[in-house]
Amino acid sequence: MNPVFNMDAATLSPVALFLQADVVVKLVMLGLLAASIWTWAIIIAFVGRLRRTRREMARFERDFWKADDIDAFHKAEASLDIPSARVFAAGVQEWRRSTAHEPIDRDGTRERLATAMGAASALEIDKLSDRLNVLATVGSVAPFVGLFGTVWGIMRAFTGIASAQNSSLAVVAPGIAEALFATAIGLFAAIPAVIAYNRFSHGVNKVEASLHRFADGFHTTLSRQLDGAR
Template sequence: MDQSTLASAQELDFSLLALFLRASLTVKFVMVILIFASFWSWSIIFRKFLVFRAARSEAAAFDQAFWSGEPLDELFDQIGQNPEGPSQRIFAAGMLEWRRSHRQDGELIAGAQSRIDRSMDVAIAKEGERLNAGLGVLATVGSTSPFIGLFGTVWGIKAAFEQIAISQNTALSVVAPGIAEALVATAIGLVAAIPAVIFYNKLSGDSDKITAGYEAFADEFSTILSRQLDA
């Protein structure tokens, strides 16, 4: 490499900001989309960690109150028909149907057990939807970001070769900037995709565990009510 070419290459700024500013409009648009997707993913990740931690704390506190020996009717009167906590809402759904299943003479309407179970199943399904809200975004970002970044890279390389053809110069100072700008798009795509995939798997597993806890509680509660029905 001659000294003039080397000097020209050394004068180029290869910082991320400089590469972004020199990129074509299409590549810039791709980079902006990927950066936005990355920030969106991290906001969902942090929010889900807070939601899951609150759900675990609420479930532990309610489980302690449920097994404290306090009469279930009194516990239901304390939390009301529209409580705030997920475990409380599942319990309230079962208790509300339990009370509705009693006639004015105190006898139970036929099929009370199945209606109580269905009521709690519906409540669990709603809580599962709340827990999983936003995880689809992580899955989408994780699966599409590398391809969006690859599109930006292909387009950037195409523009680089066009510049080479126009200038009729294959010197490093002409080739390197365009290739570097193009590769940044793929790099940003991977930066957005890798955390999204990792935390999607982690949060999906946590959501399944919390939902399984709700289902276990509903089974235990249903067993208690079944004993009272048999009595």
């Protein structure tokens, strides 16, 4: 068995590549590993949050359309920590303010109801998608950070080759592998971030569409009541 090959195999292990790396490359690797851990923490938390939000919204909207008394439903459900509940509460509050005094401005009330519930919906979507910008940033930046580590490592490897005046594989391979390892870690951080960002963006878009449908339906209900008001 070739002893040089055995030495290279040990030298090219991930732990050895990290330990032998330059300080700059080590910092790049540590930063990318931290970004990967942060990415997975966001992914795990967001999966549960999105699933719970969609389930609770579906339950709230189902109960709302079954309710006969909006005021009673508002007292019982409006304080829930659910996007649909907060949009509903915004609509009820604006309805009460706009219809508190006569004569009622019907067109103005309809416009204010749409504005209030639209603003509440936008706020809920902003809160729900708050961490998606981190995934987008990691997905777009991590490969370039890893590439920077690779370029720096290759420069260091070439400097070592020039100093040793030896370009054999045993001399070149560790430095080149150490440099490429930074790019691999960058891709390891970026790929899950990009996939999760695309999937979660689709889920947030579905929540947004559901909120808009609910707000439109509630607006229509209040508009009918407004037509019957004096």
